Amino acid sequence: MANREIKLKLENITKYYEVKKKNVLVVDDISFEVYKNEFLVILGPGLCGKTVLLNIIAGIEELSSGSVFLDGEKIHGTHKSISMVFQKIGLLPWKTVMGNTEIGPKFSGVSVKIRRKTAQKFIEMVGLKGFEDAYPHQLSGGMKQRVGIARAYTNNPDILILDEPFGQLDAQTRYSMQEEIIRIWEMEKKTIIFVTNNIEEALYLGERIILFGKCPAKVKEIYDIQMERPRNIMDTEFLKLRKKISNNMDIDLGV
Numbered sequence: 222m223a224n225r226e227i228k229l230k231l232e233n234i235t236k237y238y239e240v241k242k243k244n245v246l247v248v249d250d251i252s253f254e255v256y257k258n259e260f261l262v263i264l265g266p267g268l269c270g271k272t273v274l275l276n277i278i279a280g281i282e283e284l285s286s287g288s289v290f291l292d293g294e295k296i297h298g299t300h301k302s303i304s305m306v307f308q309k310i311g312l313l314p315w316k317t318v319m320g321n322t323e324i325g326p327k328f329s330g331v332s333v334k335i336r337r338k339t340a341q342k343f344i345e346m347v348g349l350k351g352f353e354d355a356y357p358h359q360l361s362g363g364m365k366q367r368v369g370i371a372r373a374y375t376n377n378p379d380i381l382i383l384d385e386p387f388g389q390l391d392a393q394t395r396y397s398m399q400e401e402i403i404r405i406w407e408m409e410k411k412t413i414i415f416v417t418n419n420i421e422e423a424l425y426l427g428e429r430i431i432l433f434g435k436c437p438a439k440v441k442e443i444y445d446i447q448m449e450r451p452r453n454i455m456d457t458e459f460l461k462l463r464k465k466i467s468n469n470m471d472i473d474l475g476v
Contacts, residue, residue, distance in 0.1 A: 225256040225257065225259070226256060226257040227254045227255070227256060227257070227293075228255050228256055228257040228258075228259070228291070228292065228379065228380065228412045229254070229255040229278070229289070229290065229291055229380060229412070229414075230253075230254050230255075230289070230290040230293075231251055231252055231253055231254075231278070231287070231288075231289055231290075232252050232287055232288045232289075232290070233250050233251075233252055233286065233287040233288070234248055234250070234251040234252070234274065234277060234284055234286075234287035234288075234289070235248055235249060235250050235251075235284065235285050235286045235287050236248035236270070236273055236274075236277060236282070236284055236285050237285045246437040247270045247273050247436065247437050247438065248270050248273055248274050248277070248284075248437060248438045248439075249437040249438060249439040250287075250439070251274060251287075251438060251439065251440055252287075252440070253431060253440060253443070255380070255412060255414060256412070257412055258410045258411070258412055259412055259413070259428055259429065260403075260406055260413045260415065260426060260427055260428045261412075261413065261414050261415065261427065261428065261429050261431065262415045262416070262417060262422075262423040262426055262427030262429070262430045262431070263275075263414065263415070263416045263417075263430075263431050263433065264416075264417060264418070264419075264420065264423040264430050264431070264432050264433065264466070265416075265418065265432065265433030265434070265435075265438065266418055266433075266434075266435055266470070266471060267418055268436055269433050269434065269435050269436045269437075269438050270433070270436050270437055270438025271384075271416045271418075271433060271438060272384055272385075272416070273438065274438055275305065275382050275384050275414070275416060277289065278303065278380075278382060278414070279299065279303050279305045279382055280296070280297070280298040280299035280300055280303070281299070281305075291303070291379075291380075292379075301376070301378075302378055302379040302380060303378055303379070303380045303382065304325075304373040304374075304376045304378035304380070304381055304382070305373070305381075305382040305383075305384065306366075306369045306370055306373050306381065306382070306383045306384065306386050307369070307384050307386070308384055308385040308386060308388045308389060309389075310357075310362070310365045310366055310368075310369055310389075311369070312357040312365055312368055312369065313357075314356065314357050314358065315356075316356075316357075317353065317354050317355060317356055318344060318349060318352050318353050318354070318355050318356075318360070318368050318371075319337065319340055319341075319344065319353040319354065321357070321368055321372055322340040322343060322344055322368060322371045322372045322375050323336045323337055323339070323340040323375060324372065325372065325375055325376040326339060326340070326375060326376070336375075339375050339377075340371070340375050341353070343370075343371040343372075343374045343375050344368075344371050346371065346374070346405060346408065346409075347367040347368070347370055347371045347401065347405065348367060348401065349364065349367055349368065349371065352364065361394070362389065362390050362391075362394060363390055363394040363397065363398055366386055366387065366390065366398060367398075367401070369386070370383075370386075370402070370405065374405075374409065374411070378411065379411065379412060380411070380412045380413075380414065381411050381412070381413050381414070382413075382414045382416075383402070383413065383414070383415045383416065384416050385416055385417055385418065386398075386402075386415075387399065387417075387422070388417075388418075395422075399422060399425055399426060400451075402415075402426065403426060403450065403451075415427070420463055420466055420467055420470075421454055421463065423466075424446065424448075424452070424454075424459055424462055424463060424466070425452050425454065427446050428445075428446055429443060429444065429445055429446060430443070430444040430446060430466070431443050431444075432444065432466065432469060432470070434470075434471050435471040441469065442466075442469055444462070444466065446462070448462075
């Protein structure tokens, strides 16, 4: 991947929180690059600082030191080219699937006709055609997460960040959503940063895997995944890589 175009670059990202008048290190001098149209997976144990790092990239939290570059330009705060899908599904319960999906362009002043045309495209892309008028309480967990993904794409981001988006789903729905997110990525070719604490999920999805150790978050290893798609979790190469990564983790995850 040495010749690929760099989309996002993190340089020496460090984050402290002040707890009882003491500085607690949560993100420890992290540097890495994300390539254009890449499906990058960040893998690490719970409470290791993964979400804090994502929040810094998305501009939700300020960093203590370091820099974030998008297309070679240093950025601060939120950026219209970066959208985030959270583990906790944050749909507005009083709005329909269409209403939730079109909300970003609506706040940006896009006309009703254009924003609904765009929203309809992504509602259909995530397999929810026919549910445009449904409310969140009428949807399953997997369907709600599909709305969240459609909403993020409707904002037309260059980079889509997904923070353990399938963590609260049952196993069967989770496998289905993994297939869906790959299908959507292959269609749209957006740059994706996907966070998980599950080794199999990381190997099934990622072109590269960045392994974090326990808190404070720090890059422990970067794996370039060359397996062809669709991937089979029972293939010899898959199992070999799974063991290799598992042996390098601070704690056993995704087992």
